[in-house]
Amino acid sequence: MTTAAGTPLNLTNLFRLSDGVAASSTAAYPRAAGLGGGDDEGEGDDEILPAMADDDYSAQLSWQSQSKDNLKVLMENFSPDQYDRFEAYRRHAxxxxxxxxxxxxxxxxxxxxxxxxxxxxxxxxxxxxxxxxxxxxxxxxxxxxxxxxxxxxxxxxxxxxxxxxxxxxxxxxxxxxxxx
Known part of the structure; x- marks a missing residue:
């Protein structure tokens, strides 16, 4: 069995498809201006975590949406036995x-x-x-x-x-x- 993209259905590919948030290398961080103690409005020097650019953020959202769609397609093609094993895999740590x-x-x-x-x-x-x-x-x-x-x-x-x-x-x- 393969995904819509043609990759084989195995646990490694499933992990990559289902864990879009954890697998991403970037995340949206809120701006944290003014934590340096002063009222420096508008200055970028006091930002602790930089904000993500709009195009990077939209690409990230698009990628996460695609990951969720891939997982949905994958889970629809599971046999009942595969689905039970996958649920057990997701539950345990x-x-x-x-x-x-x-x-x-x-x-x-x-x-x-x-x-x-x-x-x-x-x-x-x-x-x-x-x-x-x-x-x-x-x-x-x-x-x-x-x-x-x-x-x-x-x-x-x-x-x-x-x-x-x-x-x-x-x-x-x-x-x-x-x-x-």
Missing amino acids: LPKQAVRKVIQQVTGQQASQPVAQIVAGFAKVFVGEIVEKARQVQARRGETGPLSPDHLREAYRMYQQETGNVGAARPVRAKKLFVK
Whole structure:
């Protein structure tokens, strides 16, 4: 199945299509003049956050509208099973406190809440891709039912072949994922 633009329907493309606000690199910020303590009306020096130009703002709105339309088309083409999985995907999130602990263990430094939220988002996309590949493995083998650890191991192996090793640094402990 593909979108109207011809891109294949997978979790990564779905995330890009559905998350228009989070995926954008610019956002509209209100003018915050006069926060410097004085009554400097009209001076741009006291602006903390610059305002977005009108054409940039309209392009942003247009892009967000297009993203919503793409998501609507995508969701209309879902099978009931795909729709249930997508709803479960949208409902669930990794606990931010647990993500902050993992970041601290790996880096040895405290992570701020926004950093933990970003890492949790990337982790959610990674887990989604692994589950999607595991479903492909399951279908290729002609099996049904819940995913088994063997499906997940094979999906992770395929992911590594496609993208190279996950992570640039060597693990602290020689611990493998999805070990029997």
